Amino acid sequence: MHRSALILLLFVLGSFALVVVTQSSHAVGPTLQPSFQTTALWGSPQAPLLAAPGSTSLPLYVSVTNLGPEELFSVVMRFQASYPLTPIKGVPNNITLRLPALPVGSTVALVGYFNISPSIQPGVYNQTLNVDYILGNETYSQTLNVGVPILGQPKIQLAGFSYNPLRVYPGYPYAELTTVLVNTGTATASSVSVELNMSYPVYPLYNGSES
Incomplete structure (x- = not known):
């Protein structure tokens, strides 16, 4: 009887340990995913412009910072413009930037020229930025929101x-x-x-x- 009780106790303790290890591995995994900071402005950091509904041929400057915790490799960034932005003639909807590496704390920029629909209200409009990269031996993809200010009138x-x-x-x-x-x-x-x-x-x- 004592032997049966001991075997049952070990089985219960073993099951509890397995659950804890599984939960810990899932909790640790996402912390390895990098964090990004995005900033969008019209013009340049040295000479910013105030965009308004109906503005034409304005340069949009989008910066992306790798906040860590890991350096990324084979990075591909694609800024996908959508309404109310339309690229000027000869410029594609997607602005692509390819980098061999993106160290922690480094910032890169994507620049494109766009027209703004005249039929909108002033505000901040979300656009999409896709980031593909290699971390370790795995390839990852993240979709970031970029708030584009159109505040002039x-x-x-x-x-x-x-x-x-x-x-x-x-x-x-x-x-x-x-x-x-x-x-x-x-x-x-x-x-x-x-x-x-x-x-x-x-x-x-x-x-x-x-x-």
Whole structure:
């Protein structure tokens, strides 16, 4: 009877130890996976730009830092642009960077030129960055989110107007009207088109003089 009890006790203790080792191996594994820090800005770190809805041909600078804990090898990074970003003509949607190694603490950058949809609201828009690398003898892949700031907003207002000559009377043969528009927003207005709509008793001197 004592012998049976001893065998049963050893079996129970052995099962408990097996569970602990299995849980420990799963808990340790993910800590070997590297952490990354991503930063996105328009322009460059030395000369940043404020992007706005409708901006065109702006350089997007995306930096990636390996926070460790391991150095990575045969690294391939692919930045996949999606709405509201579209690459300029001749630039692919995916910007790819290949590196033989990426030590802990090192930072690399991907740069591409993009247009921004004019029909969006200012905000931060998530884009995707895929990172493939070799760690030990295994190949891994991680998908990172990159927040792209589009926070600028142009605002065009009528600042004033003037006539030449300064005074115009009924029946005057012609006069020059000058209007002054000012962008009081926080970003450059692109592809601006201005048209002056006139009505009786004023009409354009020749076609095209009102735009």
